[in-house]
Amino acid sequence: MTDRYLILPIIGHMFTAVLLIFFWRKVNTQRIISVLGSLAVMGLSVGLFIKTYRAGYLTMQAGNWQAPFGITFVADVFSSTMILLTGFTGLAVCVYSTVGISRQRIQYGFFPIFHFLLLGLNGAFLAGDIFNLYVWFEVIIISSFVLMTLGGRKPQVEGGIKYVTLNLLASVMFLTAIAILYGLTGSLNMADLSLKMSAIPNKGLVEITGLLFFIGFGIKSAVFPLYFWLPSSYHTPPSAIAAIFGGLLTKVGIYALIRVYTLIFVPDPFTKQVFLVIASLTLLTGAFGALTKRNMRMMFSYLIVCHIGFLLGGIGMYTRLALAGTVFYLVHDIIVKTNLFLVSGLIYKIRGTMNMDELGGMYEDYPRLSLLFSVVFFSLVGIPPLSGFWPKIYLFRETFTTGAWYLLAAMIIASLVTLYVMAKMWGDVFWKKGQGMENKLTDDFSGMNWKKRGMLITPVVFLAVLSLYIGFFAQRINVLSERIANDLLHPEPYIQAVLGADAVKTSQSE
Amino acid sequence: MELLLLILIGILYATGIFMMLRRSMVKLLIGLILLGNGANMLIFLLGGITRGKPPIIGETDKVLTGVYADPVPQSLILTAIVISFGLQAFAIVLLKRVHALIQTDDLNDLNTPDTSI
Numbered sequence: 275m276t277d278r279y280l281i282l283p284i285i286g287h288m289f290t291a292v293l294l295i296f297f298w299r300k301v302n303t304q305r306i307i308s309v310l311g312s313l314a315v316m317g318l319s320v321g322l323f324i325k326t327y328r329a330g331y332l333t334m335q336a337g338n339w340q341a342p343f344g345i346t347f348v349a350d351v352f353s354s355t356m357i358l359l360t361g362f363t364g365l366a367v368c369v370y371s372t373v374g375i376s377r378q379r380i381q382y383g384f385f386p387i388f389h390f391l392l393l394g395l396n397g398a399f400l401a402g403d404i405f406n407l408y409v410w411f412e413v414i415i416i417s418s419f420v421l422m423t424l425g426g427r428k429p430q431v432e433g434g435i436k437y438v439t440l441n442l443l444a445s446v447m448f449l450t451a452i453a454i455l456y457g458l459t460g461s462l463n464m465a466d467l468s469l470k471m472s473a474i475p476n477k478g479l480v481e482i483t484g485l486l487f488f489i490g491f492g493i494k495s496a497v498f499p500l501y502f503w504l505p506s507s508y509h510t511p512p513s514a515i516a517a518i519f520g521g522l523l524t525k526v527g528i529y530a531l532i533r534v535y536t537l538i539f540v541p542d543p544f545t546k547q548v549f550l551v552i553a554s555l556t557l558l559t560g561a562f563g564a565l566t567k568r569n570m571r572m573m574f575s576y577l578i579v580c581h582i583g584f585l586l587g588g589i590g591m592y593t594r595l596a597l598a599g600t601v602f603y604l605v606h607d608i609i610v611k612t613n614l615f616l617v618s619g620l621i622y623k624i625r626g627t628m629n630m631d632e633l634g635g636m637y638e639d640y641p642r643l644s645l646l647f648s649v650v651f652f653s654l655v656g657i658p659p660l661s662g663f664w665p666k667i668y669l670f671r672e673t674f675t676t677g678a679w680y681l682l683a684a685m686i687i688a689s690l691v692t693l694y695v696m697a698k699m700w701g702d703v704f705w706k707k708g709q710g711m712e713n714k715l716t717d718d719f720s721g722m723n724w725k726k727r728g729m730l731i732t733p734v735v736f737l738a739v740l741s742l743y744i745g746f747f748a749q750r751i752n753v754l755s756e757r758i759a760n761d762l763l764h765p766e767p768y769i770q771a772v773l774g775a776d777a778v779k780t781s782q783s784e
Numbered sequence: 785m786e787l788l789l790l791i792l793i794g795i796l797y798a799t800g801i802f803m804m805l806r807r808s809m810v811k812l813l814i815g816l817i818l819l820g821n822g823a824n825m826l827i828f829l830l831g832g833i834t835r836g837k838p839p840i841i842g843e844t845d846k847v848l849t850g851v852y853a854d855p856v857p858q859s860l861i862l863t864a865i866v867i868s869f870g871l872q873a874f875a876i877v878l879l880k881r882v883h884a885l886i887q888t889d890d891l892n893d894l895n896t897p898d899t900s901i
Contacts, residue, residue: 409863409867412867423881426881432886434878438878442875446820449823456830456831
């Protein structure tokens, strides 16, 4: 049904960002406006989620130009879940960055750009038009370029070059795929494409177009051969920025991949095989990369790469339960990865370093914080009953039904290595006696007043509680993700919601 | 015409990728620009080329009739050009900044983030 409400999460961020530009260089005002804006958008996202959960599909035609000619916005349960997660993590990172981002960076426009980034993310989740999706991706990457290099320190701009180059390359691939798709069908509306794809005689070209989309989204979500930009850039910006990048930016690539490969293309056995092999290699290279790193944030960056493999493997298996597992993993991963980088920022504030050889003694000095951090770390590993455990049941189970043994092996090795590196990190950072810590004069954290500390710790607590909720009330997320998987594999209601009730029938009778 | 465009697009993509694989930062940038232009030309070509038939409704007609040029690819290209213009401007500033910081044009020297702890 048509409902203009669904555009509000986009408008909310846009309004906040524009408002923030009027308060350029007024740091405190910006902090307050930004937090209020994020809070409001989170409220709107919750509203949107409830609406779509009841109605199933909401659509809006921009400028009232009917689909497939105008630009369509569609909210189904999947996209509204993603918007909800963006709302939660956006709010958490926003509160964290009021203290975690330095005054200079805020003066150079951190908050407006941050809201533009979230605007782009929300837009990408709601886009019902493939070219519109491209435009939202560009909004996301241009904002992320600025955030990545804001401050202009040497490692930041050097990592920035790799990030910018590979993302631009991905955009060109995406655009090339759109060009071929338009040449094949003469349409850009995803629901309309879904109907027209089956009528194309040249199946080989369709397959290649699909794989071009896969390369474009694959670079953005850091899958196997083209992931190296991620570990060499994600540890350079401040932790709050790395948190929103690690939590959401790679996942929007996976979201787009799921959309394109359920609505427009249906993977044939060859494509599935490509996905499965690349997923396995992503899992292994990410895991082994994480093993070698002694810098905490670099290790976490490799773990992002590693865990993208789980998501891609789920898409590659392409059964209802595997997709449900992927969606569940996506929900878990967004919350936990964001929190992981926030935690690493807190550790940096306390100790002033990210090197695990130098870190130590956290447990002795901050026992309660350590307990909080342990929730985050062990959710990531997936120790039952924490949140990482449940989606893996789906994914492991489906490797049996589809016979993807090498994927199962890769998943088990990746899980084991994740457990190993997290346990080793825990031992090094929290239990080991710190080396040279007694000489350190400044501990930024203990010098802060309780308000500032609260601003840093509350978001971590908030996200940790969310991941505990996912862990202990896994049944609810199960129901949600199975419903989403069901919607994804049966796109007819989606098409009917966009194009009108008789669109599917007419195309079948033709 | 189509064949000419096809060869041109091939050359743009090939030189773009080739330049991106060089070690110089300026050549990397040139590669990105060429690649972007190649993609735009591809949209133009695949949208179907129709000569001398603009999609304008005549004074006496109510709707477009006959064969006419598809306006959608051109609006797509326009959007893509504007976007890539912004991104390229950002990339140029970034490269200039990097050059000012490390005094070299060689991409192989950009290893601070990988080696620093």
